[in-house]
Amino acid sequence: MTAPSTRVAPNGASRNDAADDTAIHDLGYRRYDGPRVGAVGAWRALYWQGLRTMFGIGRSAKAKVVPVFVILVSMLPAAAMVLAFSLSKGVQPIRYGAMIGGQLILFVLFIAAQAPELLSRDQQHRVLPLLLTREVSRTSYASARLLAMFTALFVAALAPLLLAYIGEIGTAIDPVAAFGSMGTRIGPILAIATLTAIMMSGVASALAVWTPRRAYATAAIIGAFLVAAAIATGLDDLAGVGMRTAEMLDPIRALRTLALVLFGETNRGMEMNPPAAIGFYVALEVGLGALGAFIMHWRLRRVVV
Amino acid sequence: MSIQPGITGLVGANGAGKSTLVKVLLGLVEPTDGSATVFGHDVVRERVAISALVGYMPEHDCLPPDMSATEFVSWLARCSGLPANAARERAAEVLRHVGLFEERYRPMGGYSTGMAQRVKLAQALVHDPRLLILDEPTNGLDPAGREEMLALIQRTGREFGISVLVSSHLLGELERICEGFVLIENGRLVRAERLGTLTGETGTLLIEVDGDATAFTAQLVQRGVAALQERERVLVSIAADSGDDGLRAVCDVIRDTAAAEDVGLLRLERRRGHLEDLFLGDA
Numbered sequence: 051m052t053a054p055s056t057r058v059a060p061n062g063a064s065r066n067d068a069a070d071d072t073a074i075h076d077l078g079y080r081r082y083d084g085p086r087v088g089a090v091g092a093w094r095a096l097y098w099q100g101l102r103t104m105f106g107i108g109r110s111a112k113a114k115v116v117p118v119f120v121i122l123v124s125m126l127p128a129a130a131m132v133l134a135f136s137l138s139k140g141v142q143p144i145r146y147g148a149m150i151g152g153q154l155i156l157f158v159l160f161i162a163a164q165a166p167e168l169l170s171r172d173q174q175h176r177v178l179p180l181l182l183t184r185e186v187s188r189t190s191y192a193s194a195r196l197l198a199m200f201t202a203l204f205v206a207a208l209a210p211l212l213l214a215y216i217g218e219i220g221t222a223i224d225p226v227a228a229f230g231s232m233g234t235r236i237g238p239i240l241a242i243a244t245l246t247a248i249m250m251s252g253v254a255s256a257l258a259v260w261t262p263r264r265a266y267a268t269a270a271i272i273g274a275f276l277v278a279a280a281i282a283t284g285l286d287d288l289a290g291v292g293m294r295t296a297e298m299l300d301p302i303r304a305l306r307t308l309a310l311v312l313f314g315e316t317n318r319g320m321e322m323n324p325p326a327a328i329g330f331y332v333a334l335e336v337g338l339g340a341l342g343a344f345i346m347h348w349r350l351r352r353v354v355v
Numbered sequence: 356m357s358i359q360p361g362i363t364g365l366v367g368a369n370g371a372g373k374s375t376l377v378k379v380l381l382g383l384v385e386p387t388d389g390s391a392t393v394f395g396h397d398v399v400r401e402r403v404a405i406s407a408l409v410g411y412m413p414e415h416d417c418l419p420p421d422m423s424a425t426e427f428v429s430w431l432a433r434c435s436g437l438p439a440n441a442a443r444e445r446a447a448e449v450l451r452h453v454g455l456f457e458e459r460y461r462p463m464g465g466y467s468t469g470m471a472q473r474v475k476l477a478q479a480l481v482h483d484p485r486l487l488i489l490d491e492p493t494n495g496l497d498p499a500g501r502e503e504m505l506a507l508i509q510r511t512g513r514e515f516g517i518s519v520l521v522s523s524h525l526l527g528e529l530e531r532i533c534e535g536f537v538l539i540e541n542g543r544l545v546r547a548e549r550l551g552t553l554t555g556e557t558g559t560l561l562i563e564v565d566g567d568a569t570a571f572t573a574q575l576v577q578r579g580v581a582a583l584q585e586r587e588r589v590l591v592s593i594a595a596d597s598g599d600d601g602l603r604a605v606c607d608v609i610r611d612t613a614a615a616e617d618v619g620l621l622r623l624e625r626r627r628g629h630l631e632d633l634f635l636g637d638a
Contacts, residue, residue, distance in 0.1 A: 079448075079449070079452050079480070079510075079511060079514070079515045079517075080448060081483055081515070082437070082441070082445055082482070082483035083483075084437070084438070084441045085438060085441070086407065086435075086436045086437060086438075087436050087437070087438055088436040089403065089436065091433060091436045091437070091438065092433065092434045092435065092436050094433075095430060095433035095434050095439075095442075096434060099430055108426070109421060110421055113421070171419065175416070175417065175418065175419045175420070176413070176415050176416060176417045177417055177419060179381075179383055179411070179413055179417065180411070180413070180417055180431060180434075180478060181431075181434055182382075182383060183381045183382070183383065183406055183409065183411045184406050184431065184434045184435045184436075184482070185403065185406055185407070185434065185435055185436045186434055187402075187403070355383055
């Protein structure tokens with residue numbers, strides 16, 4: 051990488067002279083002929099920068115407020131449940147489904163605050179032309195950004211579930227036996243975290259990609275989920291469209307029901323109105339996430355830089 | 356038409372299509388008609404091959420205010436496919452090259468225009484391109500900043516074998532650093548030429564005097580020099596075949612005349628051709 055010593059610095063002194071001297075020499079510009087890792091390395095750099103930005107790592111304190119708040123607040127109920135479970139010697143069960151269902155709105159807040167940091171900011175500060183003239187195509191940019199959002203959401207949704215899960219096994223009188231009886235619960239835990247992350251990252255990226263203004267994007271994402279919930283509830287209450295239709299309109303409500311189903315829990319509404327097959331909910335959430343990803347990609351292919 | 360290696364100026368009025376041409380060459384905009392190649396690579400089909408060879412400094416602001424220059428430039432180096440360690444080293448090196456030292460660790464939101472322009476140049480250089488495309492690099496700079504930026508561009512282009520395509524609406528700037536130029540008007544290419552011979556030394560001496568220029572000119576003519584007054588300046592034509600001795604003889608006459616007429620010689624130099632003359636001659 052370092053240039054051969056015979057290369058002449060712009061001030062006329064050769065490299066060797068510069069090294070012998072105590073004075074500071076302007077070595078000028080040097081060539082780079084080291085390794086290049088190409089598009090794969092570029093994608094990785096984009097993905098990591100996106101993931102760090104999602105959690106506010108390497109950013110100002112202000113940028114850390116929402117991620118830290120969401121992570122802490124979502125961990126509290128999990129910790130409380132583990133405490134209650136161990137104090138009651140297992141009489142008070144940990145209700146995973148109910149817990150994660152109640153936290154979905156926190157994750158909406160998380161993605162609404164952070165998705166624009168990834169997508170709108172690059173447009174606002176006009177960094178996109180710099181990226182697109184490098185080893186970054188519009189498609190690889192879209193996929194790196196989307197996957198960073200997915201990963202961050204997955205981690206955020208997984209954390210409280212995993213805390214409860216490890217806590218339940220750890221505080222059991224016989225942890226080995228406890229693992230034997232509930233080891234398979236890791237399946238539903240991973241499933242609900244994955245589906246939450248797919249749906250929310252897809253929807254949020256489809257909305258955030260349209261504007262370079264972060265505040266607008268945040269409002270649009272929160273607004274979209276709120277309006278969907280309001281319409282679903284309104285139609286359910288007033289028009290009596292039924293649970294199924296309401297869940298199709300409100301992906302958060304569908305996730306909440308799915309979480310209960312996956313962990314084998316019920317609430318009062320479900321006793322009167324049995325939930326649909328798991329496949330229905332999975333298809334709904336994955337479909338919505340895929341649609342969001344498609345819209346985001348479509349827009350990024352066309353955005354003028 | 357083709358652009359030769361070296362420093363080439365891209366000239367045209369605002370809105371003439373300089374930035375659009377630049378974006379076509381970079382593959383950011385697809386040409387509506389015709390085609391272009393950079394180092395033999397088609398700009399539409401082989402954009403990725405071009406990206407490693409070209410560095411781009413846009414006209415507009417492109418610096419996220421809460422990132423430091425070091426972070427930003429090394430991140431972009433990685434986006435050009437450099438490994439993380441090499442990216443950090445290169446970022447530090449090019450930032451030093453453009454003259455950014457301790458400031459490079461501060462968030463870029465607080466940078467002056469001059470510093471911001473330097474960072475923009477650094478990010479274009481960080482992956483060691485063979486061609487730099489600079490869109491209005493002196494925009495918004497004060498005269499001193501302009502000089503420094505031009506010197507930096509000239510040094511980068513001359514001493515390190517990197518070709519430069521630099522756009523500007525200021526002819527004077529380009530004239531000083533460019534070896535060739537491309538003129539664009541209303542989205543059409545008007546002409547593309549090498550500059551060297553066109554703006555080289557002409558057979559005219561340019562004299563400025565402190566005193567009565569009219570009498571001075573008349574005296575010169577009397578002494579057999581082909582002198583001509585142009586406003587406050589005096590132009591002296593030298594025969595093309597007179598050589599160095601002829602030139603010296605004419606200069607001696609001018610000196611003697613100045614002494615005799617008691618006028619001060621403020622300036623005596625061989626006149627250089629100007630880009631503007633060429634364009635004016637065109638219109």
